[in-house]
Amino acid sequence: MRLLTIATSLAALIAASPLSAQTLNVASAGDQNMVDYVKDYLGPMFEKAHPGVKVVSVGTGPGDAGSQKIYEKLDAQKGSATTDFDVVVIHQKAAGLMVKEGLLSKYTADVDTAKLATGDAARNALGTDVSGYVIPMFQSQTALAYNADMVKTPPATFAELADWAKKNPKQFGYNGIKGGMSGVAFVAGWVYAFGGDADKLMKGPYDAATKANWDKAFAELKAFNANATITPGNAGTLDMLNRGEIAIGPVWVDMFYSWQADGKLPPNMKLKLVSPGMPGQPMYYSIPEKSAQKKLAEAFIALATSPQVQADGIVKKFNWYPGIDAKNLEGKLDKAAWDKLFTDVTPAELASNGKPFPIAPYFNDILEGYEKKVAN
Amino acid sequence: MSISQRQLALLLVAPGLALVAALFLYPLSFSLISAFTRPQGGISLDAFRKAWELYSSDMLFTVVIVLASCLFTGLAAIIIAGTLTLGENRWIVGTLKALYRWPLFIPFIVAAQCMRTFLAKNGLMNNSFVAMGLMEPLQAVSFLDWRGIIATFVWKQTPFVALLLAGALAALDRATLEAGRNLGATRLRVLVELALPQVMPQLLVALVLSFVTMLSVLSVPMMVAGSQPTMLTVDMAFRINAYGDYATANALGVVTYLLSAGAAIIYLKRGMAKEGAT
Numbered sequence: 154m155r156l157l158t159i160a161t162s163l164a165a166l167i168a169a170s171p172l173s174a175q176t177l178n179v180a181s182a183g184d185q186n187m188v189d190y191v192k193d194y195l196g197p198m199f200e201k202a203h204p205g206v207k208v209v210s211v212g213t214g215p216g217d218a219g220s221q222k223i224y225e226k227l228d229a230q231k232g233s234a235t236t237d238f239d240v241v242v243i244h245q246k247a248a249g250l251m252v253k254e255g256l257l258s259k260y261t262a263d264v265d266t267a268k269l270a271t272g273d274a275a276r277n278a279l280g281t282d283v284s285g286y287v288i289p290m291f292q293s294q295t296a297l298a299y300n301a302d303m304v305k306t307p308p309a310t311f312a313e314l315a316d317w318a319k320k321n322p323k324q325f326g327y328n329g330i331k332g333g334m335s336g337v338a339f340v341a342g343w344v345y346a347f348g349g350d351a352d353k354l355m356k357g358p359y360d361a362a363t364k365a366n367w368d369k370a371f372a373e374l375k376a377f378n379a380n381a382t383i384t385p386g387n388a389g390t391l392d393m394l395n396r397g398e399i400a401i402g403p404v405w406v407d408m409f410y411s412w413q414a415d416g417k418l419p420p421n422m423k424l425k426l427v428s429p430g431m432p433g434q435p436m437y438y439s440i441p442e443k444s445a446q447k448k449l450a451e452a453f454i455a456l457a458t459s460p461q462v463q464a465d466g467i468v469k470k471f472n473w474y475p476g477i478d479a480k481n482l483e484g485k486l487d488k489a490a491w492d493k494l495f496t497d498v499t500p501a502e503l504a505s506n507g508k509p510f511p512i513a514p515y516f517n518d519i520l521e522g523y524e525k526k527v528a529n
Numbered sequence: 530m531s532i533s534q535r536q537l538a539l540l541l542v543a544p545g546l547a548l549v550a551a552l553f554l555y556p557l558s559f560s561l562i563s564a565f566t567r568p569q570g571g572i573s574l575d576a577f578r579k580a581w582e583l584y585s586s587d588m589l590f591t592v593v594i595v596l597a598s599c600l601f602t603g604l605a606a607i608i609i610a611g612t613l614t615l616g617e618n619r620w621i622v623g624t625l626k627a628l629y630r631w632p633l634f635i636p637f638i639v640a641a642q643c644m645r646t647f648l649a650k651n652g653l654m655n656n657s658f659v660a661m662g663l664m665e666p667l668q669a670v671s672f673l674d675w676r677g678i679i680a681t682f683v684w685k686q687t688p689f690v691a692l693l694l695a696g697a698l699a700a701l702d703r704a705t706l707e708a709g710r711n712l713g714a715t716r717l718r719v720l721v722e723l724a725l726p727q728v729m730p731q732l733l734v735a736l737v738l739s740f741v742t743m744l745s746v747l748s749v750p751m752m753v754a755g756s757q758p759t760m761l762t763v764d765m766a767f768r769i770n771a772y773g774d775y776a777t778a779n780a781l782g783v784v785t786y787l788l789s790a791g792a793a794i795i796y797l798k799r800g801m802a803k804e805g806a807t
Binding site: 524 | 582583584585586587649650651671673751752753754755757758759763767770771772773
């Protein structure tokens with residue numbers, strides 16, 4: 154009798170559980186703000202619209218290393234029936250690799266909002282064709298942040314910056330290439346400025362001999378580093394700017410505005426997008442090929458890339474440039490919020506000096522060249 | 530069937546041996562193989578060549594940092610243990626005794642986080658100096674570089690070495706020390722010329738263990754200092770996290786094994802000498 158009771162209650166439990174046990178696992182590469190975006194903003198909104206669904210947000214770490222971890226997980230689970238992640242938020246370099254290796258699902262035809270993102274970033278990830286596999290979550294941009302009290306006329310080009318750093322030793326700080334993408338972007342910008350044909354690095358075709366032309370640029374960067382402060386990360390650079398320990402440093406524009414809005418940076422901080430340009434990048438929403446919850450994942454991404462969420466969450470709350478085309482946000486956003494994005498970096502500057510990262514093979518060559526010739 | 534004494538002994542150590550084999554020897558040989566082979570297969574030293582090309586200065590940096598930390602740890606531990614054993618002011622000895630072990634219970638990562646705010650240019654330490662009027666704000670410099678790493682290591686490892694050393698000093702025959710005092714030697718001289726030579730083996734063992742511990746810490750160099758130059762642990766983590774490049778990371782691992790093997794040899798030699806003596 155007792156056994157029967159236990160058995161029936163167990164059966165009832167099992168029968169009842171699927172209703173509440175639907176979990177959508179969202180893995181985000183990037184800094185803490187990316188994880189917070191899903192955990193505090195998007196997740197609760199999606200849970201409200203889909204009762205019984207629980208959104209679990211995990212962060213895999215800043216920079217390409219974070220995307221690399223997602224890649225390794227999906228690659229390791231290639232042979233199993235399902236993967237642990239249902240939605241992944243990844244960088245461009247990893248997106249290209251994952252598409253090539255068949256780890257991502259070609260899902261955008263099933264998501265209406267995909268039509269709203271028509272920019273180059275929706276199709277091309279550092280030289281790999283990713284159309285159908287990704288929808289940009291947002292675009293972001295790096296720029297130099299400076300303390301307007303300490304620097305009256307900020308350098309306008311990389312060459313001027315090099316001069317300035319020589320005259321003001323240890324007042325420029327960046328995080329090298331191991332502590333997040335703002336330092337990586339600075340190094341890529343340096344090679345664009347001093348390494349020769351920047352266009353070829355961004356558009357290809359790849360030629361393994363090109364890297365030999367960067368020796369001089371790297372040697373100059375090594376000399377430049379002697380006068381620079383190396384900070385412990387993207388947030389580390391902002392921290393040191395905040396404490397007045399450095400006067401100029403490369404930062405992500407969105408983090409800069411968010412920190413300023415939170416009062417973690419003084420109001421006398423400004424941004425400058427120096428020429429010939431610094432890289433920016435989108436983050437992508439993708440669905441792993443083996444996701445167990447494809448329909449739910451598609452619904453999640455559809456919500457995330459809808460004009461209203463892009464306006465309220467991406468632009469207004471987190472200060473990113475929208476992932477879908479800007480014209481779709483008309484009417485969803487007041488002008489003040491939109492203009493805030495362009496306080497220091499004007500749309501014209503963004504158009505001329507906002508560059509993509511180099512195509513993946515050049516990108517790897519630059520990073521390895523930096524470790525070999527600058528850091529060592 | 531009866532089991533002989535010998536077989537029983539083997540049976541008893543078997544679980545321990547199996548644990549060492551499964552959790553240490555197997556991964557060790559796996560990483561050794563990966564360090565010495567190409568991704569396509571075939572034995573090569575490519576990974577070592579790359580590790581040297583990219584990280585030779587970090588290897589030197591690591592050795593210098595760890596050796597310097599050992600040196601300062603040893604000095605600080607001698608001062609603390611010496612004071613505990615030979616100190617005559619009860620108040621100082623009591624306070625020191627109560628305080629010096631605390632860092633033992635604080636994890637490296639917490640220590641690193643504290644140092645980050647303590648040693649920064651406008652951090653707690655410099656701000657306190659400025660507030661006390663000892664320093665002008667403009668003179669403040671950040672210690673968040675190699676000096677910060679050494680400071681964190683020394684702070685964290687000193688209690689461990691001091692604990693072992695104080696134990697060894699307490700076990701010494703007080704008569705020899707008191708004889709020295711009676712003949713008019715200062716306490717410093719008693720410590721340096723009478724006490725320390727007798728506890729050298731224990732001090733050396735404690736320092737060797739600290740050496741190996743510091744060699745393997747990832748959080749402190751990552752959090753306290755920027756990435757150039759940095760310690761090998763950070764480079765290993767970067768190779769794996771950013772590129773999935775296990776071969777180079779394992780080559781760096783082999784370099785670390787060799788460094789700690791040097792320390793281990795000293796440790797084992799001491800152990801052997803001791804067993805031979807008893």
